[in-house]
Amino acid sequence: MTLTQKGRWITLVALMCLAAVYVRALAFTPVERLQGLAQKIFYLHVPAAIWTETAMILVGLASIFYLFLKDARLDRFAEASAEVGTVFATIVLTTGPIWGKPIWGTWWTWDARLTATLLLFFLYVGYLLVRGAVRDPGLRARYAAVLGICGMCLVPFIHLSVFMFRTLHPQPIILKPSAPSLPGSMLATWLLSLAAFTLLYVGFVTQRYALSLMRDAHGGGSPSHV
């Protein structure tokens, strides 16, 4: 089985797992009394947010190793992780406001997590733009690696500064869309969703990586090993 096929299978399983999450979340998980049905957005929003951030950290780590080892596989992985991270960021940035509107009364409030995800989204876009703007594969890999490392190191500062900024401002009305201690049934649904998103990440990255490999093989050129 080629890498592409493996990736497709994993993605298929992941999507089926996601479908199970949908069924469980919508039909078999209790409704949260204060927020109502909209709270169920949490089961998709939070796992997506976790993977948005993790994907960026993985881009950073792969970038560090790439600069030391110059292994093209690390560069391909970083590229794949960045693209998938962007997709997950999009999910967070769309489900976030959709959740925020009924709960906070407004589509956007510069909430710490949403703002951090927005900045992450811009980091991803910048990373992908730089990759698109450089012809030479060796230069592209190196420049992307530099940006990837800087992006990863920025993440803690984003969280810190946005958190400090947010605490100045009036908190969202009454309800905060987080559930610090989840009752068992809700926790199970959330964990299942996290598993689904993990599989989605793996499946997507595998396919995207395989795509990169195919393009390099056809003469796109991999970064030459120095």
Added chain:
Amino acid sequence: MGELIAQAWRVARKDLVLEFRTRTALVSAVVFTALVLTVFNFGRDPTAVPTIDLAPTILWVTFTFAAMLTLNRAFQLELENQALEGLLVSPLSRTSLYWGKLIANLVFVAVVEGVGLPLFVLFFDVPVGHVLAPLIGVIALATLGFVAVGTLFSALVMRTRFAELLLVVILLPFLVPPLIGAVQVTARLLGGRPLSESVGYLKLLAAYDIVFVSLASLLFRFTVDE
């Protein structure tokens, strides 16, 4: 260490001498700053919001734009005359090249800010005399962070298409944490709050500077080497 500083200073001096001879970029940046401040005046309703509330924002947005403008020119000069190859072939270490560029950029931005701050005080009638020293301190801290990352990225985009635009796009997310710190400290200073209230943000700025100056000088060689 002494060699590093000596080399860095040589690079910085070359840039500074070249720039002060023609002064084009510097004058443009200063004029730009004055224009941005002017535009801000027309962009607000002075009867609706007291100036002092908007002052930190106006100051820092202006400084951010001015810094980005000066950063664009950082490597353009070398690129135009293929002088970069000359620099790289010389026994100059990559780290000293970075530090030299950083120092030169800091001087440029400092000159622009040195004109911008009095203009700001004049245009918006903002008393800063009583907090001038800490204000200059926070301006220096934030500017160092901006310019450290900006110098690295300006080398990175040097050979790409749409370099100026790409620089802005990849740099802006990195400017958010120091910007948050700078605006909050400035607001507190101008509002007559004791310095103790700004300590958290000052620590944020200091930590950012330490991390990103080190990171940028370490990563710089990957943006210029073949």
Added chain:
Amino acid sequence: MSDVPQNAGYMVAAYVVTAVILVAYAVSLYRRSNQS
């Protein structure tokens, strides 16, 4: 004891949007790898 807020529409919207984004990306990957 207040009623549970009636906001099912938002929930549906979010679940649909998420599914659309993920399926669209999966399809995009599939088609791009067939083209290469």
